[in-house]
Amino acid sequence: MATLADVARRAGVSAATASRVISGSAKPVTDELRDRVRRAVEELHYVPNAHAQLLARADRIAVGVIVHDVSDPYFAEITRGLQRVATEHGRLCIICNTYRDPDRELAYVDLLRAQQVAAIVLTGSGYHDPRFSRLLAAKLRAFEQTGGRVAAIGRHRLAGDSVLPANEEGGYLAGAELFRLGHRRIGVVAGPKVLTTTTDRLAGLRRAAKESGQTISPRRVVYADFDRDSGAAAAAELLDAAPGITAIAALNDAMAIGVLATLRARKIAVPAQMSVLGFDDMPVAQDVQPALSTIHLGMPELGMRAMALALGPPDPNPRVELLPASLVRRDSTAPPPQGKPAGKA
Amino acid sequence: MATLADVARRAGVSAATASRVISGSAKPVTDELRDRVRRAVEELHYVPNAHAQLLARADRIAVGVIVHDVSDPYFAEITRGLQRVATEHGRLCIICNTYRDPDRELAYVDLLRAQQVAAIVLTGSGYHDPRFSRLLAAKLRAFEQTGGRVAAIGRHRLAGDSVLPANEEGGYLAGAELFRLGHRRIGVVAGPKVLTTTTDRLAGLRRAAKESGQTISPRRVVYADFDRDSGAAAAAELLDAAPGITAIAALNDAMAIGVLATLRARKIAVPAQMSVLGFDDMPVAQDVQPALSTIHLGMPELGMRAMALALGPPDPNPRVELLPASLVRRDSTAPPPQGKPAGKA
């Protein structure tokens, strides 16, 4: 692999001059030498060693992003927003997938620190795990103390700024809609119990229930993994355990799609016999059959706001922005069937 | 930011000893000193500077992956396979999105070289663009000459090994199925003209037509962008320009989903009035309504094979592996409607 020294030797100049030409320094270099260096670069297929550059330069150019899984549409959308703003600021994103493993998350914070990133953006839910939260907060604080910036999406009480999707409000909107339609026995396909996202959305649902003088029976709540297949399995479980339900609220769209698959397999018509409500409003929500009613959150916006906080001017005390949720009515919700519902009352 | 020297000073040892403890060198260090170093690391929240490490170490640990867009499900699936194998080999993946911009692709090869990656995996279609192909090939060759490895998915005649998805065969299977069902006037929603993937799939379709004594009229081929919305637009165009068609073959699933959306909007029943066939068999294909008949390609497998070639023992002459395609029959295809078709004949 050719080095700067090789280029300089070939061009008959000093390494300093070669460097100035190659990295476009402010210092002037005569056209003659400039050309010689350029030619040498061409001939040797020289590419500067990024690590040496980063070591020699003082400024931190990259920003780190920690997500559950970029190929999960929910995070893909958020990441799109993050990247957009990062690019505008001339920053490179290093993206790390945790696959919801807290240990991996901790390891990635170190890795990003090691990469000398200017900022770390954490996306995705917080965990109900005090030990983990403490460790993570400590690591982030250490990072901030060395001048690093931290922004989180949907975390509570961690270091740095954060953007909160209105999960509780979204849950409330979902519940309010179902009760308004006349549903009384509502099943819930929830996400993993340890995630604060699950807790918050569920809390909103419960608040709506309470407001209508109803409750959401714990027996009608099944916990799944926020993905399609576990949503499908959870729906099956729910139908067997609580046959009287007339609506299912899934706490994200992927699981809602799984719910639809199970209902189709059991020949239960949606929305005639059963209403289904999703959460997140991912792009596919409009392409499934029936088109999914869901809670819109504006994920790219979420990402853009978070990155803007991370790269904008710092503020000594943590800022928190709230991104509102809204209901999107499509074709998967309707009033409950008249007379006797699908199972026994 | 604490450095190794800080740690060494605090522990009262030399930098050499500190380094040996921290990076787990084979060289023995007494427990006493080991503990002191460990404690200093803890107290200072020390994380080694990755750039300095990479500069000092000889071995290249990372591998680079160039894709169109990881959040596109097609590439997400491939990437999943790539990552899996890379992780097994203890390698880190650096993923770059080109968004199908050839210039960006060239730039990323340099960037990855600069990052000192051990290998570069190119995924996605080749371009019909001699200038670009020449430049890319030259860059890759230079990379290989400095010991780098190159593997491509679906490229032709570039440096290094490659894994070819059976695009032509898949196109043939798609066409054969539609003709077998009795369709005669088939519309095609193709991908971008400049991509070899488009050309190959189209060629397969044509071969199937020829075998049935038919042709695919160029007037019934509309070129789109391999995404949902352009697929939807293309379908509309196709229906207006060639009202007599009884089936639409889309050259990927995303566009097929767009086609379904357009048909739904126009109240054309699928498959009763119009058959729709996709390509790629992405996960959502089974969740749209009607479930999409499509050509299965096994994208994760594609990725795994490519990464295995890139990281396995090198072979002086380029290897080419072919990954077969297969037809998946679901609910979006059926024989053409009896009697008079949807429009005029």
Added chain:
DNA sequence: TGTCGCTGGGAAAGGGCTTTCTTCAACTAG
């Protein structure tokens, strides 16, 4: 003509780490 002020180029000092080479001390064996 002598001095000052520029300008363009090079020498060299880092930047933070790994690793070879060296040193030193503590043992073992003769």
Added chain:
DNA sequence: CTAGTTGAAGAAAGCCCTTTCCCAGCGACA
């Protein structure tokens, strides 16, 4: 009791760049 080993720690040489600092040479001005 000394010579010869071994084993552990440290000194220092790189890895490849950037950038400061310094110098030589030049034109301009007095």
